[in-house]
Amino acid sequence: MKRAFPILAVLTAGFLGYAGYQALFVAPTDQMQGDVYRIIYYHVPSAWTSFVFFFTNFVASIVYLVRRNPKADAIAVSAAELGVVFCTIVLVTGPIWARPVWGIWWTWDWRLTSTLVMWLIYVSYLVLRRFSTGGQAPVLAAVLAVIGALDIPLVYFSIWFFRTQHPQPVIGEGGSVDPRMLHVWLINWAAFLCLGGLVFWARYRVETMQQEVDETEALESLLQPGGSR
């Protein structure tokens, strides 16, 4: 960790710089929106990265419930925190783009609303972790993570039926995206994933160390003459 982390950090910073350069200077300007659209190279990769982390949280929580492995819990909490961070980036960059293009900061369209609800669900997960104490915190959090992940399809489906205004996804429907834009998009996603992975690694290390500290403290208080503190 000590030697590899700075090297990887420098590499990731370089990659991010390259991706930012691609997004700002190489990608062609959008015909309809002009340069404003370039924020999409931060917005969409962040959204995809947050989905990756929320999914990681879901899988790690199931593994924790089955195996009760503290490492799975450390992965779950780190992934949830990073997912919330990237989801926050999505929710902040969205309105910045929407103001000049749509003329409004926010609208209760289905994608915006369901992303906000997803963000709320994972914030409640983090609040639960903060408020629950002792050894039951990971169990309760894992249970909530499973329930929250199962809720998300219902959230998307119900709100989708309710209203629609967001620009429809343009990838995979052929034609409308310049291949150079798609290329830059994927480069940016890769860069964001590297950044997320790097921070995730650091956060995971901190969490496992914290677990060791807690365990040692619990042991020491048991071994002390006179019983628990």
Added chain:
Amino acid sequence: MNKAPNITAATLVKDIRLEWRSKDAINAMLFFSLLVVVIFSFAFDPRAEESRQIVGGLVWVAFLFAAVVALNQTWARELRNQVLDAYRVSPAPANSIFLAKALGNFLFVVILEGLMTPLFVVFYNLRALGPVWQMVPVAALGTWALVVNGTFFSAMSLRTRSREIMLPLLLFPISIPALLAMVRATSAVLTGEESTSFWIALLVAYDVVFTIVSLFLFETVLQAE
């Protein structure tokens, strides 16, 4: 020997008897939702045409907030005299206790709805333009959605600091699809402009998913150490 349905029935009868003698939850919920009705009347002008559009949301928000009052007491009441610990060491299946609690809460909230609905109708001059009978499945499925998740999260928040605040923080985000379905279906019945079938189907899906998940995970929550 005692089978799971018997344990469920016994726990349910015990809870109903407790509530019948104390009337804590029902009284608190009734007064609370009455306050919500009055306060909302200041938030907008309760005339017939507008209220038909808005009241679907208002009714369910009032019932949701009121239900939290009852849900918070569900398990907290068992902390006295270490009843909860007795549940945990007893060989009774955890799920039968959970079902009894959920059914009890369902009953209390349904009684609340039965008492409060006429008041809403009178105060907001409601006259439904759609098929009123469809409110029965909407109310039943919607109430079960709130109560099954609420009972589950109430047991979870029991294990945290400041548990009374924790329950709504967990319950509200997860309940958003169910709440949306209840509100839209109620508005559809009141305005008579659209069909409720999609929202009823969504409520059925929500109820099935979360009833199964709750039964699957409740033992884990009850025994969490």
